[in-house]
Amino acid sequence: xxxxxxxxxxxxxxxxxxxxxxxxxxxxxxxxxxxxxxxxxxxxxxxxxxxxxxxxxxxxxxxxxxxxxxxxxxxxxxxxxxxxxxxxxxxxxxxxxxxxxxxxxxxxxxxxxxxxxxxxxxxxxxxxxxxxxxxxxxxxxxxxxxxxxxxxxxxxxxxxxxxxxxxxxxxxxxxxxxxxxxxxxxxxxxxxxxxxxxxxxxxxxxxxxxxxxxxxxxxxxxxxxxxxxxxxxx
Amino acid sequence: xxxxxxxxxxxxxxxxxxxxxxxxxxxxxxxxxxxxxxxxxxxxxxxxxxxxxxxxxxxxxxxxxxxxxxxxxxxxxxxxxxxxxxxxxxxxxxxxxxxxxxxxxxxxxxxxxxxxxxxxxxxxxxxxxxxxxxxxxxxxxxxxxxxxxxxxxxxxxxxxxxxxxxxxxxxxxxxxxxxxxxxxxxxxxxxxxxxxxxxxxxxxxxxxxxxxxxxxxxxxxxxxxxxxxxxxxxxxxxxxxxxxxxxxxxxxxxxxxxxxxxxxxxxxxxxxxxxxxxxxxxxxxxxxxxxxxxxxxxxxxxxxxxxxxxxxxxxxxxxxxxxxxxxxxxxxxxxxxxxxxxxxxxxxxxxxxxxxxxxxxxxxxxxxxxxxxxxxxxxxxxxxxxxxxxxxxxxxxxxxxxxxxxxxxxxxxxxxxxxxxxxxxxxxxxxxxxxxxxxxxxxxxxxxxxxxxxxxxxx
Numbered sequence: 083x084x085x086x087x088x089x090x091x092x093x094x095x096x097x098x099x100x101x102x103x104x105x106x107x108x109x110x111x112x113x114x115x116x117x118x119x120x121x122x123x124x125x126x127x128x129x130x131x132x133x134x135x136x137x138x139x140x141x142x143x144x145x146x147x148x149x150x151x152x153x154x155x156x157x158x159x160x161x162x163x164x165x166x167x168x169x170x171x172x173x174x175x176x177x178x179x180x181x182x183x184x185x186x187x188x189x190x191x192x193x194x195x196x197x198x199x200x201x202x203x204x205x206x207x208x209x210x211x212x213x214x215x216x217x218x219x220x221x222x223x224x225x226x227x228x229x230x231x232x233x234x235x236x237x238x239x240x241x242x243x244x245x246x247x248x249x250x251x252x253x254x255x256x257x258x259x260x261x262x263x264x265x266x267x268x269x270x271x272x273x274x275x276x277x278x279x280x281x282x283x284x285x286x287x288x289x290x291x292x293x294x295x296x297x298x299x300x301x302x303x304x305x306x307x308x309x310x311x312x313x314x315x316x
Numbered sequence: 317x318x319x320x321x322x323x324x325x326x327x328x329x330x331x332x333x334x335x336x337x338x339x340x341x342x343x344x345x346x347x348x349x350x351x352x353x354x355x356x357x358x359x360x361x362x363x364x365x366x367x368x369x370x371x372x373x374x375x376x377x378x379x380x381x382x383x384x385x386x387x388x389x390x391x392x393x394x395x396x397x398x399x400x401x402x403x404x405x406x407x408x409x410x411x412x413x414x415x416x417x418x419x420x421x422x423x424x425x426x427x428x429x430x431x432x433x434x435x436x437x438x439x440x441x442x443x444x445x446x447x448x449x450x451x452x453x454x455x456x457x458x459x460x461x462x463x464x465x466x467x468x469x470x471x472x473x474x475x476x477x478x479x480x481x482x483x484x485x486x487x488x489x490x491x492x493x494x495x496x497x498x499x500x501x502x503x504x505x506x507x508x509x510x511x512x513x514x515x516x517x518x519x520x521x522x523x524x525x526x527x528x529x530x531x532x533x534x535x536x537x538x539x540x541x542x543x544x545x546x547x548x549x550x551x552x553x554x555x556x557x558x559x560x561x562x563x564x565x566x567x568x569x570x571x572x573x574x575x576x577x578x579x580x581x582x583x584x585x586x587x588x589x590x591x592x593x594x595x596x597x598x599x600x601x602x603x604x605x606x607x608x609x610x611x612x613x614x615x616x617x618x619x620x621x622x623x624x625x626x627x628x629x630x631x632x633x634x635x636x637x638x639x640x641x642x643x644x645x646x647x648x649x650x651x652x653x654x655x656x657x658x659x660x661x662x663x664x665x666x667x668x669x670x671x672x673x674x675x676x677x678x679x680x681x682x683x684x685x686x687x688x689x690x691x692x693x694x695x696x697x698x699x700x701x702x703x704x705x706x707x708x709x710x711x712x713x714x715x716x717x718x719x720x721x722x723x724x725x726x727x728x729x730x731x732x733x734x735x736x737x738x739x740x741x742x743x744x745x746x747x748x749x750x751x752x753x754x755x756x757x758x759x760x761x762x763x764x765x766x767x768x769x770x771x772x773x774x775x
Contacts, residue, residue: 089766091724091730093766094734094765094766094767095734095761095762095765095766096759096760096761096762097762098762098764098765098766098768098769099762101766101770102766102769117770119727119767119770119771120727121727122723122724122725122727122730123724125724127720128717128720128721129697130678130697130700131700131704131709131713131717132697132700132701132702132703132704132705132709133701133704133717133721134701134704134705136717136721139721139725140721140724140725143725168697171694171697215677215678215679215680215681216680219679219680219681219683219684220680247637248637248677248679248681250637250677251677252676252677252678252679253678254674255674255675255676255677255678256677256752257749257751257752258325258674258675259325259328259638259674259675260751260752260754260755260756261325261328261329261332261754261755262328262332262638262641262642262675263677264754264755264756265332265641266637266641266677267755267756268755291759292756294757294759295756295757295758295759296755296756298757299753299755299756299757300755
């Protein structure tokens with residue numbers, strides 16, 4: 083089994099530690115993976131803003147780069163949903179190959195393909211989990227990250243009120259409608275604070291970026307951490 | 317506030333700061349949504365029902381011309397007169413023609429979004445025909461001179477105190493904020509109107525092709541009165557409301573009340589088949605106006621035509637985090653919220669409704685709740701693509717995406733750009749995104765990218 087590791091562009095540029103954490107987990111389980119260096123972006127920012135021609139070219143390139151792998155694994159529900167759910171909207175079925183079936187978000191891959199329910203990590207903190215909209219409602223990922231988190235030694239998982247509510251990021255939405263986007267972050271941040279957890283985690287760093295950006299600007303005591311960073315703490 | 321879609325952002329900023337509005341919205345929405353969970357969870361086959369409803373609608377929309385013809389044929393046989401209106405002007409003129417023919421002075425209207433869509437009430441009033449909304453919520457917004465802010469709960473943006481004040485100002489009654497007393501005031505006022513009306517106008521929730529029937533569900537009895545007391549009844553409805561069989565209602569009745577008002581069933585259902593001469597509980601003439609008004613624009617698109625499955629329950633609005641914050645008026649369109657952002661561009665043209673498909677974080681809650689499983693969030697994406705294709709994006713946005721694209725399609729360029737940006741950062745040059753940074757700190761580049769760390773590790 084050969085795995086292609088996809089590190090989304092914004093993780094590459096802003097949060098390399100999330101990529102490194104993913105590598106650490108894959109290595110621990112002896113998973114045979116490659117990181118194709120010529121990868122860039124899945125095309126989602128263009129797709130979501132309406133630039134489908136550009137998104138299509140990037141999608142074709144992506145498919146070409148990752149065509150020789152059995153699975154494509156990525157620490158992002160959002161970028162995986164771009165590949166799985168949205169590529170079929172811009173690319174003809176015959177050109178898609180089986181890219182949709184092959185692409186998996188990290189926790190989904192660990193639990194469903196590798197049958198792993200614990201990474202052997204330890205994290206002596208209280209944590210609350212934010213469901214990213216794309217992971218939850220496009221990919222149906224709800225239990226996998228929670229299974230893995232519950233099995234992290236010393237970690238106490240606390241559910242916040244409305245974990246399924248959107249953080250307000252929405253890509254270009256956060257730029258076009260910053261006031262609404264920030265107000266959504268405000269509510270999310272309150273649910274997190276009310277949960278009393280020390281950390282908020284998610285499958286998606288983009289949600290965490292929005293939450294962190296709002297919390298820091300408003301001097302709120304919220305610590306964000308990507309799920310791969312918790313799961314690789316061994 | 318300026319009620320046009322191009323003012324969405326300005327309206328939204330004002331609405332976000334309107335403490336009173338937000339309190340009213342939160343109260344009404346959270347009440348309905350929590351009750352909805354209760355009445356939906358009672359039905360273990362909810363997902364099957366959604367799927368069935370979706371399939372019935374899909375089949376009908378795929379064969380819309382056939383079912384409209386069948387409806388017309390059967391309804392005509394029942395003695396109902398059918399008129400197909402291309403747009404709002406045709407529909408309004410037809411109504412006026414009937415009103416003039418019977419010399420109508422007073423018209424009672426039951427709740428109908430389609431009549432809001434064509435601006436019928438204002439049109440009839442301009443032509444000297446007093447027109448009264450008889451649905452309590454619609455009556456309230458008519459008194460206030462406002463638009464409905466939700467398609468099934470038109471006055472949900474108002475508190476009972478505000479309604480009490482409105483009634484005492486406009487109807488000259490003593491102030492009260494008790495819902496029961498307020499309802500009685502409206503009831504008394506409206507009862508006279510019902511008894512003296514020459515013309516009754518309604519919408520329709522469903523048109524049954526096989527029987528030629530008009531189906532109206534409601535809670536206040538005003539639709540029943542509007543369609544039986546006056547001598548002439550005109551039902552105006554969108555062409556998408558037709559369904560094949562009477563028995564299809566067993567599916568739709570289960571989902572509609574639950575989705576719209578969190579009710580197991582509405583208080584009343586009227587199934588109207590034919591006019592009868594000299595009977596007290598039936599009009600002598602019944603007309604049905606089948607309105608297109610942009611709907612066939614949706615029909616032309618293989619993907620967007622899904623929007624015509626909509627049964628106008630308004631659930632997507634209640635669950636939408638954007639709508640929850642800014643309310644229906646902000647959209648500046650007759651149909652607000654997620655589905656409104658698909659329907660309005662079809663009606664007004666995408667240029668005039670350009671902001672609406674972008675006013676969503678694409679969280680997908682609208683699809684999750686939709687009782688006929690319309691992939692609303694994906695339709696919004698489709699419209700965004702149309703907007704860019706038609707060249708409606710700003711020059712700055714186009715430029716940014718052009719540059720972004722050039723960099724992203726070539727990883728060597730991507731790597732150089734990544735180094736260049738870090739060099740700029742060292743010189744203290746940072747990107748400024750003013751709108752983002754008002755309430756949020758703009759994220760910063762990591763000292764080294766993952767690619768760079770990866771390469772260094774390998775060598």
